[in-house]
Amino acid sequence: MKNLFGIVIIMVLGLMGCSKENSQQAKKDPEKIEVTAKEAEAIIAALEKDMVLIPAGKFKMGPPGQEHEVTLTKPYHMGKYEVTQEQWVALGCENFSVNKGPKLPVTNASWFDCQEFITKLNAKTAGGYRLPTEAEWEYACRAGTTTAYSFGDKITTSEANYNDTKVGKAMNVVSYTPNDFGLYNMHGNVWEWCEDWHAPYPKESVIDPKGPATGAYRALRGGSFLTDDSSTSSFGRVHLRTPDLRYDGIGLRLAKTK
Numbered sequence: 001m002k003n004l005f006g007i008v009i010i011m012v013l014g015l016m017g018c019s020k021e022n023s024q025q026a027k028k029d030p031e032k033i034e035v036t037a038k039e040a041e042a043i044i045a046a047l048e049k050d051m052v053l054i055p056a057g058k059f060k061m062g063p064p065g066q067e068h069e070v071t072l073t074k075p076y077h078m079g080k081y082e083v084t085q086e087q088w089v090a091l092g093c094e095n096f097s098v099n100k101g102p103k104l105p106v107t108n109a110s111w112f113d114c115q116e117f118i119t120k121l122n123a124k125t126a127g128g129y130r131l132p133t134e135a136e137w138e139y140a141c142r143a144g145t146t147t148a149y150s151f152g153d154k155i156t157t158s159e160a161n162y163n164d165t166k167v168g169k170a171m172n173v174v175s176y177t178p179n180d181f182g183l184y185n186m187h188g189n190v191w192e193w194c195e196d197w198h199a200p201y202p203k204e205s206v207i208d209p210k211g212p213a214t215g216a217y218r219a220l221r222g223g224s225f226l227t228d229d230s231s232t233s234s235f236g237r238v239h240l241r242t243p244d245l246r247y248d249g250i251g252l253r254l255a256k257t258k
């Protein structure tokens, strides 16, 4: 785990209270992403357009040796991109990302932070937004492929932002070639939280799996700028024991019930 995440402990330094003398001359934080109410409306409208319809279907889920048949009976939407920092801020959520940038994926977002973001988004729209299930995530990542990556059985630095790319940080969410569903950065860049509690895979075929009803770990998929080949694959899978912790290299992608 420590290699996968390159854990960064974020010290949230509360704004040092400005003294009365200098409060009127408070300097603008150049890194802070600020969004006006009008800009927020446009950002949310664009986010809604960037949801891709994923068809219902059947696929083999899991790594070699653990493959099992999964049927997804209903079409659903997946975000074309990882959630950006400007989207996060537009919904009034606090941006803990280490490297700031409006079009960079939000990072240091805990599973609970993601739920707060989604609740706010659903309140501002017609609703239906949520995190994907692991099965929905992998099906969307594979985009009809059966190989380790949506582009084949090998990964190179021209295909994704992972450890070998040596960028060492998240890149713009519109990077690299999208998969056949039109989704960007399913492999690498930032890990993406899933809705499910983690559990070992079943051996038998399953329909619309949602993970166990309770658990101690939440599932993450896709790898990050810090992960190796295997973790960055379509079947790469990790879980975090405490879903309230924030780590650099972890963000999210939205799903939406059709």
Ligand SMILES: [Ca+2]
Residues within 6 Å of the ligand: 082, 185, 186, 187, 188, 189, 190, 191, 192, 222, 223
């Ligand atoms: Ca990703």
